[in-house]
Amino acid sequence: MRDLSTAIDHLAAEDPADIPRAQLAEQLLELHWQMARLQAQIARRTGLRRSAVGL
Numbered sequence: 001m002r003d004l005s006t007a008i009d010h011l012a013a014e015d016p017a018d019i020p021r022a023q024l025a026e027q028l029l030e031l032h033w034q035m036a037r038l039q040a041q042i043a044r045r046t047g048l049r050r051s052a053v054g055l
Contacts, residue, residue: 004034
């Protein structure tokens with residue numbers, strides 16, 4: 001999750017107009033994959049809790 005926070009902070013500190021389009025696309029794609037990994041981790045943990053509780 002720290003990687004996701006760092007990526008968001010990095011993008012927030014930059015003016016998108018100053019970033020070459022290819023680099024911006026690469027950064028946004030990396031942010032997308034980090035968010036997807038985080039969602040998968042949350043889903044796994046939520047699933048584990050549900051099965052442990054017997055829901």
